[in-house]
Amino acid sequence: MKRKKRLAALTLALCLALTGLAPGAVAVTVYGYQEGFAQAVENGKWGFAGGDGSVAIPLQYDSVVSFSLGMAAVNLNGRLGVIRPDGAYLIPPEYDTLMPAGFGLYIAQKGNRWGVVSVLPYLNEEGKKTNEVYPITYENVELGTSGGLDALILTAGGGSRTIVPLFRLPGILQSLGVEGSQFPLTRGRLPAFTDVRGRDWYSMWVDIAYNTGIMSGTGNNAFEPNREVTVAEALQMAANMDSRFKGDTFHTTAHVSTPWYIEAVDYCLASGTITAGQFDDYERQITRRELAQVFGATSLARSLPDRNSLVRVMAAVGDVSGRDEGAQAIYGLYVKGILTGVDANLSFRPGDLVTRAEAAALAARLARPEQRMDLF
Template sequence: MKFRFALLVAALALALSISAFSYSEEPAQDTAAPAQEETTTDDSAPFVLLRVYEGQFADVKDGDWFAPSVVSAYEYGLLNGRGEDSFAPSGNVTIAELLTIAARLRAIYTTGSDAVIPAAKENEAWYAPYVSYLKSQNLLDNSFEGFYLLPASRAQMAGIFAFAVPEEWYTEPNASLVTSAYSSRDYIADVTDKTPYRSEILLMYRRGLLSGMDAKGSFYPDRSVSRAEIAALLTRVVEPETRLTLTWTVAPYHSVKNATLASLVKAPTSTSLPTSAKDTAAIDGLVRNMLARGEHTITLNYSKALTTATASALTQAFTSCVKTYCEQMYNAVSCRSYSTGKVVLTFSSTACTAKTLESYRAKALAAAIKVHDSLWESGTLSYDMSQYEIARTYFQWLCDHCRYDNAAADDSASHLAYGALVSGLAVCDGYTGAYNLLLKLEGIECTSLFNDSHIWTLATLDGTQYHIDVTWGDQYGRTDLRYFGMSEEQSYQCHPWGTADKKK
């Protein structure tokens, strides 16, 4: 699309008197843009230079990394100073300010001017017209209601700006590299499936609008965004020639040879004493904390001794919880309750002694690492595959390399991931434990769900949760993919579970 703009200077000067950066209900009075003729080098570009920077910001020095971007954003009329001689490059930016800039970008790109956005009415928040405009363009919902004046995070910045200007304005020079680098988990590693605006963040890397804050492209999604960072981003938005070409070096595959079972569990930020056996959140936090530390005991300290019934209920609750981490191979819990209120829970396996279990755990992990690395080395797995495709590959591999142990007793190693990965024999908890171990080595979020007689996997693949039953998928020499990627409804038809069984 070609654009030709002849913006009226007077109208623009009026628009620029509205600050894009304010922390109060009323916008700060920044220095208005000087009346001048337009300066542009490309009459087909949607954004044009409107004024000349004359060194008025005392806190923007030659040599500052952000100096060229501040000058550019100022000359395009997209950012003003805070006062007559200050830019405040390290200052925070509110959500309202980001939305204001995004609305102006959209309006200028699509109509040639931001004059289509009216001034705020009396008793109306200064940013309200910009919010309304973005909503009219289907670029904003109500998720920021009540939070407009809070400092914006870098993740929110990406969410707001990713589609402010139509995608036709961009190319994606880094698309292939970002896909492989992100999949390797060596780059942009702090952006996960749970990161708000994950897709928008990665899109901005692909477009060359972002490169991260260190050599590994770390994004720091929760960190507040600064005015200097916004200036840099705006320059790359309006000037395609300033966009970044990433030069990351991605290894052919990401080896997990240094992984530990403890490293596969995300420790909670804090733990609390369970108020009862129904306090599943506290119980899960304690179990994760134990596993992430590589330990196998949990000590609780209550104000008084527990009754036998309460201690028994707690023991059962902790047993049910640890089974959802079946790749760790603990499936039994013993409890010692003292008159002082102290409770010691010891986690073990019904298949073997504690010493043997540690050996089994080490051997199962080593086998899983070997499977992972060999599939990557052979090209069976590659960075251009989705999580769904990777999970299906492991599903097929396990069905091909393990068989159901019809003779397994309650004390058999076939109940452990060790059985599936080392001996090639397993029952459902062995299959599921091995499968979850392989998925977690890939960084795929998963857990398990069980009823009285069976256990299977719940995995989040590319943002969608699926039920996966690798045990039933192994049909004696053939793989039944009907049991891969089931919806909750499909899974329930195969193996119902009670609400108490369902992993929250």
């Protein structure tokens, strides 16, 4: 009996440690972490706890699914939707069924009709914003195989079927004008780095940067999130993103030059991402200001719409002056929702060096529109 009581006490202590609650406080049960969040429940209502164990997304749902690639399905009053890490809806909770199909797409059911919806809206032929890639009019939609290929199988009235191989979906999204379709999210393609834990704030950004092919590990199943980024590594990422956005061949070509980064340097010079003499040493570490200048000069960054007021950004970011070198690039990334600052005051710390984890966060927001932030 004493052993059982001791085990019960240890279990309670573990629960309190996970939730960060003092003894006597109301306990929120927290389950395993993934991408910086853990499923959390109290009195039958679910939400998410952040890395410090406190509630980060309110406990208001009937059920939730763990975050994956920066998205989580939730059940609100019997209807399913998809949220991002700040709790904002990417897909509103109005569906009876939502099943991930990859590439930011979900098989969706309303009543007895099915279709396919995207976490990112686009303008249809009538100029109206919609997230229905295939309208909710089908008798059934499912994942299956056709000719040995994974495919969407859409069944219409009378049993007629439309078969769409999954590998064609990124091209279909691009033809529809869905933003970010040059950087598709591949279902199930998650890294297993031994030095990135599910509770780490950067684990989601590492997952997205890896999944979209912008960054990879450093060998031996490691990512080295706290290692500082060199100029050469930053230019390699910038060339990769710029090339994929424009649809040219740099990102699909094997590079075996010596030194390894010279082709990325040449690409960035030719594309105008950097200018001759901008860097005198490509193997040194890069500062946050310099990284903002490099990323901000890519075709991808220049194409992005504004979502935050420049006037408010300039007033809020207290450690950057409009007269500073690189100020316009820094402000521009805040305005576009890429930079969010290192604290509640939106501070930038322009002279600090950049870790691989921080670079992953910037690259992920550049690539994936659903992760860009409204600051005000």
